[in-house]
Amino acid sequence: MTSLIFGANCSPFIAQFVKNKNAQRYESSMPAAASAIYRSHYMDDYIDSLPNEEAAIQLIDNIMFIHKQGGFQMRNWTSNSKKILASLPKDLLGEAAVKFNTGELYEGERTLGLIWHPNDDTLRFDVSFKRIPETIINGTQKPTKREMLRVIMSIFDVYGILAPFTINGKIMLQEIWKSKISWDDYITETVFQKWSKWIYLLKSLKNDYGYE
Known part of the structure; x- marks a missing residue:
C-alpha cells in the first residue's frame, strides 16, 4: 500500500504507528518534538501548551520538519499568540488563526470536542443540545x-x-x-x-x- 484508507478497522492503528515510526528516527536529534508527536497528537490533531513563544516556535518548526520527512504536512495551525502565528506560512494557518490575527470575532475553534477561544485563552463546552427537545x-x-x-x-x-x-x-x-x-x-x-x-x-x- 502506498496510501492509507480511512474507514477500515485497522486505519487508526496504522496511522498512529506510521506517525510514531517516522518520529522515532529523530528521537536523538529532536527529542522534544518526537515526544510531542508521541504524546500530544490525537489522530491527525495536535494540541500542546508551552511556557513561552520562543519554545513554541522552535517546537512547531521541529514537528513540521519531522512530519515532512514522512510526507506529512501539518495544516490549520492556530494559537493565542500572534508572534507564533506570524512565524508560520500563511497558507498553513487555520480559519480561526486568520480571524484572530485580524481581531475579528468568531465562535471559537473546536478542539477535541471543546471550544477554544484564543483571544482570552479559555475553554468552553457545547451544552446547547440542539437535537434534544x-x-x-x-x-x-x-x-x-x-x-x-x-x-x-x-x-x-x-x-x-x-x-x-x-x-x-x-x-x-x-x-x-x-x-x-x-x-x-x-x-x-x-x-x-x-x-x-x-x-x-x-x-x-x-x-x-x-x-x-
Whole structure:
C-alpha cells in the first residue's frame, strides 16, 4: 500500500504507528518534538501548551520538519499568540488563526470536542443540545431512560474538567438502570427530582461560566 484508507478497522492503528515510526528516527536529534508527536497528537490533531513563544516556535518548526520527512504536512495551525502565528506560512494557518490575527470575532475553534477561544485563552463546552427537545432540557418534561442517556452523554469532556458535575448525571443513570425500566419508559419520580436539580445546575454552568 502506498496510501492509507480511512474507514477500515485497522486505519487508526496504522496511522498512529506510521506517525510514531517516522518520529522515532529523530528521537536523538529532536527529542522534544518526537515526544510531542508521541504524546500530544490525537489522530491527525495536535494540541500542546508551552511556557513561552520562543519554545513554541522552535517546537512547531521541529514537528513540521519531522512530519515532512514522512510526507506529512501539518495544516490549520492556530494559537493565542500572534508572534507564533506570524512565524508560520500563511497558507498553513487555520480559519480561526486568520480571524484572530485580524481581531475579528468568531465562535471559537473546536478542539477535541471543546471550544477554544484564543483571544482570552479559555475553554468552553457545547451544552446547547440542539437535537434534544427543549422541554427535556428545561426540566418541565420527565425524560425517558433513552433521552436521559442522550443528554448526559452529549457533554463531551475529554479532560474531565466538568467531572464534579457530570459524575452526578452518571450516578443517576446507574440508579435508573438498576430500576430495570425499558429504554422508552419515563424515569422514576425519585430520579426525576434529582434530574430537575441537575438540569438546573446545567443551566447555571451555561449562564455563569460562559459555556456555549
